[in-house]
């Protein structure tokens with residue numbers, strides 16, 4: 513049984529300037545990014561690369577339509593390397609741009625197993641969440657299916673993942689919060705995955721420790737302190753990416769895709785909706801085993817960060833919900849526009865489209881249980 517695979521090489525630079533010099537960025541390179549990430553940091557280098565701004569092709573998280581439009585734009589360039597500088601949205605689109613062997617997005621989903629890499633891919637994450645720089649999956653909203661779905665291919669692994677915390681300086685607090693919660697969910701879902709190994713667990717635990725340490729500082733002080741810990745969050749999200757890249761996320765991610773697809777709730781925010789409720793159901797259904805270990809880890813982290821006492825009687829899962837609420841107040845699904853009539857189709861869509869993730873759940877969840885969790889979050 514595989515224990516751990518870490519791809520690609522992970523590097524760090526203090527500045528984009530240092531990275532651009534080392535990689536000799538220029539002709540043959542295309543940077544996929546957002547204008548507001550490019551202008552303050554990258555523009556000063558006067559690079560001879562092609563530059564594509566993702567937001568010109570559609571707002572929000574990636575869709576099949578947006579990605580196909582960018583694939584069309586790419587034909588203007590004779591690109592040998594693609595440098596993705598952005599959050600999970602940019603990174604996931606870039607992963608599709610380097611693929612060969614499919615004619616359009618639907619065809620690529622059908623031929624996932626045989627896709628090949630046609631260009632070099634360098635990924636620089638500018639949020640501290642997805643860990644997409646070290647995974648071989650891109651998640652697109654398949655507009656005809658009405659849900660988000662992962663496209664998985666070894667051809668999507670980056671050639672280099674480069675961590676440059678300078679980019680996090682412009683990250684709005686809310687994106688920091690939702691993306692780092694996403695990273696925490698990756699670490700926890702990977703830890704509870706029945707296929708977790710000692711190796712993947714080690715990356716999960718380190719990521720959990722680093723993120724909760726920062727969250728306790730936010731709870732004790734103020735939201736602004738996150739910037740002092742930006743480098744740690746960037747490393748933690750990469751580590752959580754390594755963990756879930758090896759065994760996958762579970763029910764929280766599976767449930768998040770329906771609301772993400774229909775109501776365009778950002779990925780980290782939609783995971784946040786179901787994170788604590790799913791953990792509570794796991795606790796009710798099967799406390800003990802790895803969940804108990806996880807609860808010990810969570811409580812130790814929150815106690816050492818001063819958020820609770822080491823002997824606090826409350827369940828670690830309840831305490832985790834309270835800590836997350838300090839980082840970002842939790843919302844109900846109806847605040848995003850979800851109505852009662854969505855519950856049944858959401859549960860159906862989760863069961864129909866997300867078996868890849870549901871099979872990784874700590875305890876199997878039935879369609880009725882999934883529906884009950886959606887109902888409790890309405």
Ligand SMILES: NC(=O)c1ccc[n+]([C@@H]2O[C@H](COP(=O)([O-])OP(=O)(O)OC[C@H]3O[C@@H](n4cnc5c(N)ncnc54)[C@H](O)[C@@H]3O)[C@@H](O)[C@H]2O)c1
Pocket residue numbers: 546548549572573574598599600601602604638639640641642643644647648649650651660679680681682683684687690691694779780
């Ligand atoms: N492939 C994977 O392994 C994986 C894992 C988890 C999530 N995802 C996907 O990633 C996407 C979410 O990614 P995300 O949470 O990083 O958010 P995002 O990429 O959608 O970014 C959120 C917003 O923040 C802006 N932004 C990003 N970096 C910035 C910076 N440094 N300064 C200012 N603004 C900045 C973006 O332009 C965007 O408006 C979803 O589509 C999700 O499905 C993929």
Ligand SMILES: [Fe+2]
Pocket residue numbers: 642694695698765779783
């Ligand atoms: Fe995620």
